[in-house]
Amino acid sequence: MSGAQKIAVTVTEIVPLNELVTRFKFEPTDGSLLPTFSGGAHTVVEMKDGAITRLNPYSLMSDPMDQTAYTISVRRDDVGRGGSLFMHKRVKVGDQMTISYPVNLFSLDLRAKKHLFLAGGIGITPFMAQIKQLERTNGRWELHYATRSVALGSYVDELTTKHPNETHIYYDDQEQRIDLKNLLDGQPLGTHVYVCGPKGMIDWVRKTATDEGWPREAIHYEEFLAPKSGKPFEVKLAISNKVIQVGEDESLLEAMEREGVDAPYLCRGGACGQCETDVIDYSGTFIHRDHWLEDADHKSGKKIMPCVSRFEGKTLVLDR
Amino acid sequence: MTIQFNDETFRDDYSFHNSAWAIKRFPFPFHEDSYMYSVNMEQHRGGPAGSIYEKRFDVDEHYLSEMRDRAMVLADDPLRCQSLPHMTLAGWDLLELIMVSKSEDYPELFELHRDGNTWRWVNKPMGIDDTFTFLDEATLPYGPLEYITRQAQGDWCVLDQRDDNLWMDAGMVTTQADWSLDFDIGMNFFEWHAPVPLAHEKGIFVRALKFLLNIQQGSPARRLNWTMTVTPLLDTSPENYHKWGIQKTTLTPENIGQKQHLRVELQTFFRLPRSNALVFPIRAYLCSFQDLMTMPKWGRRLHRVIRDLPEELATYKGFIANRPMMLDYLSKFDDGLPTSDGIWPEFESEPPLKPSADS
Missing domain, CATH: 3.10.20.30 (Beta-grasp domain)
Known part of the structure; x- marks a missing residue:
C-alpha cells in the first residue's frame, strides 16, 4: 500500500470564516478515536475530482490531544490546480472522505526555552495546533501574525481573546509590518523561531534571522512543494x-x-x-x-x- | 496461547534456555547464504502467527527473567536509563504505545483501563496493578519511560527528531551489544554510528537516516541485526567488558555448541504521536549454536555466512579470534545441499543433514 495509513472520516462541520478561508471538521466514520498528533502535523486529504484523485496536504489545527475530530482550514486558490476549489465548492457536510494519518514536517523543537511564531495569512493553521499543545504543557510562546485585512484575519478574534498577551496582529492594508530585526533582537537565549506563510515571508525570516546570527537549528519553516503544472x-x-x-x-x-x-x-x-x-x-x-x-x-x-x-x-x- | 515463563538467569550460572517453541520461532537473521549490510527495512505490520513479528511488541517465555535481570542492572548502574529534559513528553508517548499495544495484543496478560487522564494498568505476569494520572509524573514511581520499560523486554532508544537528524536523547539500555547509552546520550545518528566499519563507505547510514526520518505514525518499520555472544549474557555493555570480554577465551571445541550464542536483534521503529520523536526498540534474542543446528537449513546457512563474512565485520562483531573454531564446529552441519530463500527454518520441507564420510 502507498502513502501513510488512511482514515475514513465524515465531514461534520463546514464553517466559512471569510471570503477566502473555510474550515472543515472531520470525524472518524466508524465512531472510533483518531490518533493524537504533534502540533505542526498535516494530513493528506483525498479528493475524488471526476477522473482525477487529488491528494493535498493541510495542516491540522485542532487540539492535538482531541481524538474525536480533526479540523483544517482551506484557503481558496483560484489559480491553483483545483484542490482548494474542490474543497470549497464540492464538499458538503455528511460527505465521507479519506485522510491520512498525521505527518509532521514542522515539529516544535521541545528543547526551546521559548517558541516565537511568525505567521502569514493561511500560514496561521499549524500554529493553532502548536499553541494548543504548548498551552497544555506550560510552554512559553509568542505569536506575530500578519494578515491582509481585518476581514481576512482568520482566527484573529479567537487568538486575541484567549491569548491577549502572546498574540500580535499586523494588518497589511493598514501598513502594519512585523519589526523583525528588533523582535529577534529582544528574544531570550534559547528561543526558536518558526515561520509559516508565503514563500517571500519564509525567505525574509530565514535571511534576517541568519544575518542576525541565529543558529540554523533554531530557525524552522514549513514549505510544501506543490506539484507544478507543465507541458503534457x-x-x-x-x-x-x-x-x-x-x-x-x-x-x-x-x-x-x-x-x-x-x-x-x-x-x-x-x-x-x-x-x-x-x-x-x-x-x-x-x-x-x-x-x-x-x-x-x-x-x-x-x-x-x-x-x-x-x-x-x-x-x-x-x-x- | 498461554506463555509458560521460564525461571532462568542471564548471569552467574546462566540457566537461560530456549524451549522447542522458542527455537522454532527464533529470528534467524540470514535470508540467503551470505551477509552484507543493507538497508533491510520492511513494514512492521504483523507476521506469521506465533512468530516474533506477529505482535507489535513480542512477549515470550523469557519475559519475567529478563525484567528481573534489568532490575539488577539498574540497581548497579542507574545511568542505564536516561531522559534529557525535553524528552518527557516522548516518554509518555512510549508509555501509551506499549500499554495500548500490549493490552490489545495480550489481553490475557495486560489490561489498560482509561477514564480521561486517570489510567489503570494491570500487568498480571509481574503482579502490577497501578492507577496514575496520564502526563503527571508525580503519580508514577519512576518517570514514564523508566516505568514502562522496566516492564517491557528489549532496549529502548527514544530519538528526538530535529534538524534533519535523529538524536539519542533518552533510553533504557541494559541488554546491549557492546554500546553505552551513557556514552551516546545526546549524540546524533552519524555520531553514534561512527564505529561501524564498511557501512559508511557504502552510504548505508545516509539512506537509513532518510528512511527513518520519514517513518510515519501508524506505519512502523523493522529489521534484524545480529552479532555473537559467548554465554547467554544480556548485558554485554562496554561498562562491564572486563566481566564478559574474557569469556570469549573460554570456548573449546567441546563447549562451543552450548556456549556460543547467535544474538539477534529485532529492531523496530515507531513514530511517537505527541512528541514526533522516534522510538527504536532493540529486542535481543539469544540462541545457542547447538539449538540452531536442530534446524538443517540454519546449520547449512550459518556455516556459509560465517565462513564468507568479510574480516572487518567479523572483527567488529567481536568473534574474529574464535572464527576458526566456529567454522570447525559449523562445517559438520553443512553437507553442501542448497538452502531455500528466506529466514524461516522450513523444518518440514528442508532435507535433513546428510551423514558425511569425512566428519
Missing part, C-alpha cells in the same frame, strides 16, 4: 506494461494513480523519497524539482521523483 508528456511504464499521458495540471504520480498503477508515495512534496523511481530509457529533458535525490542522481538520467518532477521530450520509460 507521455510515459511508458515497463512493469505495468502501460503507456500513459501526463496532463498539464496533474503530476506524474497522479497520472500513474489515475491509471491504476500502485506507485509508492508519502509526502507528495519531493521530500520523503518514497516515490523514487528508476528510469529505464529516455530521450529528452528531466525537470527535477525534488529535495530527495542528490545532484548526481538528477544528472544521471536514471532516477525521477514522480510526485513533483516532470519530463519534456520524446521517450520516457520507467521501471514501474
